[in-house]
Amino acid sequence: MTTLNIRSLKAKRTKLGADARAIMEEATRAGRAMTAEENTSFDALMDERDQLDATIERAEKVLDDDRRQVDDLPDDGRGNDQDKAMAALRAYVIGGRGSLSPEQARALNAGNDPEGGYLLPPMQWITELIQAVDDAVPLRGLATVHSLTATDSLGVPTLDTDLGDAEWTSEIATGSQDDALRLGKRELSPNPIAKRVKISRKLLRLTSGRAENLVRDRIAYKFGVTQEKAFMTGDGNKKPLGLFTASPDGIPTSRDVNSGLATGFTGNGLIDAKYALKAAYWNNARWLFHRDAIKAIRKLKTSTDEQYVWQPGLAADRPDTVLDVPYVISEFVPNTFTDGLYGGMIGDFRNYWIAESLALEIQRLVELYAESNQVGFIGRQEVDAMPVLAEAFVRIKCASA
Numbered sequence: 300m301t302t303l304n305i306r307s308l309k310a311k312r313t314k315l316g317a318d319a320r321a322i323m324e325e326a327t328r329a330g331r332a333m334t335a336e337e338n339t340s341f342d343a344l345m346d347e348r349d350q351l352d353a354t355i356e357r358a359e360k361v362l363d364d365d366r367r368q369v370d371d372l373p374d375d376g377r378g379n380d381q382d383k384a385m386a387a388l389r390a391y392v393i394g395g396r397g398s399l400s401p402e403q404a405r406a407l408n409a410g411n412d413p414e415g416g417y418l419l420p421p422m423q424w425i426t427e428l429i430q431a432v433d434d435a436v437p438l439r440g441l442a443t444v445h446s447l448t449a450t451d452s453l454g455v456p457t458l459d460t461d462l463g464d465a466e467w468t469s470e471i472a473t474g475s476q477d478d479a480l481r482l483g484k485r486e487l488s489p490n491p492i493a494k495r496v497k498i499s500r501k502l503l504r505l506t507s508g509r510a511e512n513l514v515r516d517r518i519a520y521k522f523g524v525t526q527e528k529a530f531m532t533g534d535g536n537k538k539p540l541g542l543f544t545a546s547p548d549g550i551p552t553s554r555d556v557n558s559g560l561a562t563g564f565t566g567n568g569l570i571d572a573k574y575a576l577k578a579a580y581w582n583n584a585r586w587l588f589h590r591d592a593i594k595a596i597r598k599l600k601t602s603t604d605e606q607y608v609w610q611p612g613l614a615a616d617r618p619d620t621v622l623d624v625p626y627v628i629s630e631f632v633p634n635t636f637t638d639g640l641y642g643g644m645i646g647d648f649r650n651y652w653i654a655e656s657l658a659l660e661i662q663r664l665v666e667l668y669a670e671s672n673q674v675g676f677i678g679r680q681e682v683d684a685m686p687v688l689a690e691a692f693v694r695i696k697c698a699s700a
Contacts, residue, residue: 305362308355315348316611316619323607330605333598345597348611436520436527437627438542441585441648442684445487447656453487453683485548487654489681490537492525494518497673511674515661518678522659524631530651530684531631539684542587542651543633543641543694549686555696561638562697564592566601566608572645573622575693580647586626588643589634596621636697646692657681 322341326333333341445453466474496518502510526539533541540549556575559568576584588596597609612618618625624645633641657680664675686692 305355305358308351308358312348312351312355313612315344315351319344319348320611327605327607332600338598341598435627435629436523437629438527438530438587438648438651439523439653441627442530442651442653443649444653444655446658447489447654451488451656453652453654454485485685485687487652487683487685489654489656489683491657491679491681492522493680494521494678496676496678497668497671498676500672500674503674511676514676518661518676519659522678522680526682526684527629528631530653531629532633533684535685539653539682540686542644542646542686542692545694550689550692550694554689554692555641555694558642558695558697560697563595563636564599564642564695564697566599568695569596569599569608569622570601572693572695573624576645576647577690580691581624583647583649584624584645585648586621586624586643586645587632587648588626588628589630589632590628591634592632592636592643593626593628595636638698640697642695642697644692644694650686650688650691651684652687653682653684655680655682 319341322333322337322344326337447453460479462477462479468474496514498510498514529539529541531541532543533539534544535541535546535548540546542550544550545552545555554575556572557568559565559571593609599608600606601608608622610620610623612620620626632643636642659678659680662677662679664677668675
């Protein structure tokens with residue numbers, strides 16, 4: 300997959316979004332809801348667009364992997380050993396063992412037995428793992444991350460009580476004394492997380508270390524998943540305090556807004572949530588939803604002007620929006636839409652702070668598993684996190700209107 304092909308896929312994605320929006324706007328101009336046929340066409344366009352999103356993401360990953368693999372190859376004849384092995388295999392298939400030169404035989408030789416050894420065709424090891432698509436872990440990229448180097452904890456100053464407004468007075472007066480200012484402090488104390496993995500030394504040898512790189516990549520990803528889950532729903536006990544955990548130390552219940560429906564959302568409920576957030580936060584605000592929530596929101600209209608609250612981005616660099624605010628999707632946002640449970644939120648996520656006193660460290664254990672001919676890997680990290688300013692967030696709670 301080339302850069303040009305990826306650009307073509309993005310252009311097709313943009314056109315699909317424009318076509319879907321045209322269907323919605325046609326129904327809006329006619330002052331009606333979409334017909335069954337329009338709903339079917341809309342769903343088909345958006346399903347194709349979602350599939351393109353996944354294809355583009357995978358294609359970009361493959362392109363990055365290809366670039367890294369080329370960079371890792373030695374400068375003196377990239378891929379020569381693999382080419383020689385493939386040429387030897389073709390000679391063996393066509394003319395049998397007797398047609399192989401000594402060099403070709405060595406290229407295919409995988410061991411010795413009493414009959415003189417046996418030949419195996421070469422197996423190419425690629426770093427593109429055949430697997431289900433990784434769940435997105437976007438919150439860390441939106442939050443404020445602090446690396447602690449000289450201390451074990453991070454003190455977060457808070458303004459518990461502010462001063463009153465200034466007073467109009469005369470030239471020589473100073474106004475009344477105000478003793479209301481009170482400062483507080485919250486503390487982030489990074490907690491350890493760890494994972495241990497073993498892998499065969501033979502596999503490492505046969506794959507020229509690429510299996511080791513794969514293990515490292517998977518450990519790093521799984522650490523990201525563990526953190527993302529805690530960033531969403533962690534209880535703050537030896538782990539981060541999550542966004543969807545009501546707490547006076549993070550986001551209290553006073554920042555909850557009624558969704559307008561016990562089993563989902565209404566357009567007016569989302570409007571209430573957006574406008575419960577001060578306008579100063581809007582430039583950096585994002586909605587945070589599970590994909591099931593976005594699926595439900597896509598067809599919602601406001602009850603006042605019958606406008607769709609969800610709008611597709613019409614340009615390649617413009618994101619889809621809900622009420623003109625971009626959204627991010629995480630698989631770990633609560634998605635059980637039942638009366639009294641959380642279903643999403645809007646906020647300026649720069650006010651979710653992450654403190655780490657140990658960045659992800661992967662240790663290679665060579666001798667511990669020597670008897671079983673394996674190599675071990677231990678991943679370690681120390682992380683804590685919490686919302687530091689409640690008013691920068693608004694949670695949406697499913698409840699009857």
